[in-house]
Amino acid sequence: MEEDIITIRDLNVAYQDKPALWHINLDIKENSRTAIVGPNGAGKSTMIKTVMKLIRPVSGNIKIAGRTDKGVLKTIAYVPQKGEVNWDFPTTVLDVVLMGRYVHKGWIKRPNRKDKEIALKALKTMKMEAFRDRQISELSGGQRQRAFLARAIAQDADIYVMDEPLQGIDITTENLIIDVIRQLQEDGKTFIVVHHQLNTVKEYFDHVVILNKTVIASGPVDAVFTEENIETAYREKGIRT
Template sequence: MGEIILQVDNLSASYRKTTVLNNVNFKIRKGSLTGIIGPNGAGKSTLLKTILNLHPALTGSVRFFNQPFQQAKKRIGYVPQRGSVDWDFPTDALDVVTMGLYGKIGWLKRPNRKHKQLAYEALEKMGMADYANRQISQLSGGQQQRVFLARALVQDADFYFMDEPLAGVDAATERAIMNILKELKANGKTVMVVHHDLQTVEDYFDHVLLLNKTLLCHGRTEEIFTKENIAKTYGGNMRWMGENREYAVHSVE
């Protein structure tokens, strides 16, 4: 595996007075595709936001590419949860994708034709070229998620963080997104994804990070994603979990 490009030490964070993340330590290597797994309220989104300086950390340090976040942020792409924005905003799909370039375009400048072209190509890659001029509220949930992915692609970052990109999308979108994630990985990019569907973890991710307020385990999927570890992460829901896993095995066969 590649060199270490993210080092998180002793990270803690809270919402109001409740601590939602406690003493999280891990390292991510270049070229890995990591699923962040844990029950609701385990702090998965908070972990992403805290790593990316979008939520204040109580303690700890985060270093990207051996640099602090501020110096590395041009190389980092973030895909927020689809529900975090107002899809009634007066804009179209192409414009949303172009927003991914605003950091590069810089102050006092407008997106030019080249930027629009890049955005269009990213939409094309996500199979959304026909919807470029569609008002975003008229897109389905899956299409909105593809627009978000296209916006991340156009950023051309080295390290991507995605918050539940597969939540509530149709099967075709799920396939399209997973193809893109595998392609990013093949191109040497690193991706961390908050994921909720335990059945697909083994197919989708080469690394998993099991989280429930604190880091329970992290490593290669085949070593870490075991019944015992999942039970430890999800607490009492062991039996329900076991059935799910069996079902997953059958469907693969």
Template sequence: MFDYAIETQDLTVAYQGKIAIENINLKLKRASRTAIVGPNGAGKSTLIKAILSLEKRVTGQVSIEGDDSKKARQKIAYVPQKGDVNWDFPTTVLDVVIMGRYSHMGWFKRPSKEDKDIALNALKAMKMIKFKDRQISQLSGGQRQRVFLARAMAEEADIYIMDEPLQGIDIKTEALIMETIKNLQEKGKTFLIVHHNISTVPDYFDHVIMLNQTIQASGSVNDVLTEGNIKNTYYEMSDE
């Protein structure tokens, strides 16, 4: 069994000739909760999209548990930023969560009783079962995040990549999401999460990647989250 869930080598992404992230070499430990932190424009979302092959790489390789094939991406469940989702799309909460089963059942097959039960159990875990027939457009921001985590849970993936899942939600939902993530980690799941609040990193994560176009520091929170590394990562903010 591989020690690392995700490895990247010399990963570089550019937009219109301008480097977004450069020479990213990281090893994401299996069964860890890893935060990606850094200033606005540091390339945090670009990094996870490059790992997911949602952004074209200039250079570099990505392997998932030692496999660099496209099929390996099926081991990953992705929770995008809220702003990347069309919330006006006419569908119910349960239908959204059942979408997490598509990789198991195929796009043109009807969900089985097992698929529906898995989706319903995910909604129960996120305390959203009573909203299962509600249109997603009628949900609050925190409720929407719960639904999207439920969808990811329904995928039964090995690795969960999440882009700012705690941004703009209520404290109760934040606590529930982190409790769920910790419970899944205890079952061997791995999390890579873009996070905006550096003050909560020690409470929520065991590993951290400090990014500003390149990796400034990476490792366990206790070793890496130092005043010096924070200054090195966020130095550009003082020039704004």
């Protein structure tokens, strides 16, 4: 039986006096690849930022389930949209990936040999080891996304929250990212991904949340990713993406 790893109840979020999300009730299944889809302005990024405690809700409750077998709270890694990152910051690809290790050390202790080995392994997974000493400002869009996913992998989290990781990248990088997500799911990881390509939802994900300010439908892709639910979510905008 699938267990819930994130439980959201009666969540309401607003920007100043403008509602962004209302009455969100949602269960995210552990060890799932869950897509969050909906029209522009539906509140997809707002919802995952609220889960990450980057946005404070007006009301409601978000619960991260249980504890790991090591007796510590489950950890979350966040991969933001590329537009939210200062790519001109003077740092190398390896240093970016090493940032994923600070969650285990705090910001005072410097990464040790083991941390560097983990970071290099993550770069190899994303086929970015040849770029380890390159400045991030010199990378292409796809390479930047690979570097940030490598940072998340180095964090070795239980839950990975990703905001449109496939937006504006080449097909080779897209296929690599999906392959890595599937591999990590086999290791017990959970993925929550804001996704904009409706035509690949069934191929890439096993669960889906259809959102437009509130949850239109959620559950296994085969059960809820229907024409009726999609039309309901996109009807207000009258668009498909």
